[in-house]
Amino acid sequence: MPERLIPGDPAPAFTLKSSEGLDVSLEDFRGRSTVVYFYPAAATPGCTKQACDFRDSLASLQQAGYEVVGISPDPVDKLAKFAAAEGLTFPLLSDPHHAVAEAYAAWGEKKNYGKTYDGLIRSTVVVDPAGKVAVAQYNVRATGHVAKLRRDLNVND
Template identity: 80%
Template sequence: MPERLVPGDEAPDFRLPDAAGNEVALRDFRGRHTVVYFYPAAATPGCTKQACDFRDSLTALQAAGYEVLGISPDPVAKLAAFAAAEGLTFPLLSDPDHAVAEAYAAWGEKKNYGRTYEGLIRSTVVVRPDGKVTLAQYNVRATGHVAKLLRDLQLAG
């Protein structure tokens, strides 16, 4: 597993299908700040809360020059249903083989109820317009994460 990203690292480029099946690449967002967040599974309680928090903060983020990309191992059809059900207007990307999550160190050992397994680590990486990492947060909580991120980016009090 790659080491966790730190500010100043080059963000690994990627190309993944979105909920509509269109290819989206990180390089498409060069020139803009981009929040890339990794979540374990669409339509689960925590992931829904987090996605809706991003949805509800999207206007403030975009006004400050930030775009949002959500990445999970879910298939495109599940992402489409999730986006429609929750009114999500930012791209949700499908990473079924978790190669992008691995490149971002967002895939690895997890522990839950005494069980150890490999899975997606809820993480957020903010990428500068030049493609370098500004902020990398791992093992974030679904609830309250977006509010903390806004504070960390000095976009909220």
């Protein structure tokens, strides 16, 4: 597993399919700050809470100059259903082979109920307009994470 990203690192480039079936690349956001968040599975309680928190904060984040992109291992059709069901208006990207999650150190060993396995580590990386990591947060909580991130970025309502 790659080392965790730290501020100043170049953000790994990616191109993935969106919930709308379009190719979306990190390069598409060059010149803007971008919140790239990794979540384990669409339509699960924690991931829904987190996605809805981003949805509800999207206007203030965008006003402060931040775009939001969510990435999970889910297939495009599941992401499309999730986006429609929750009214999500930011890109949800499918990373079925978790190559992008691995590049961002958001894939690795997890422990749950005494079992150890490889899976997606809920993580958020903020990429600056020049494509460098500005913030890297790993093992974040689904609930309350967006509020904490907004505080860290000094984004107000």
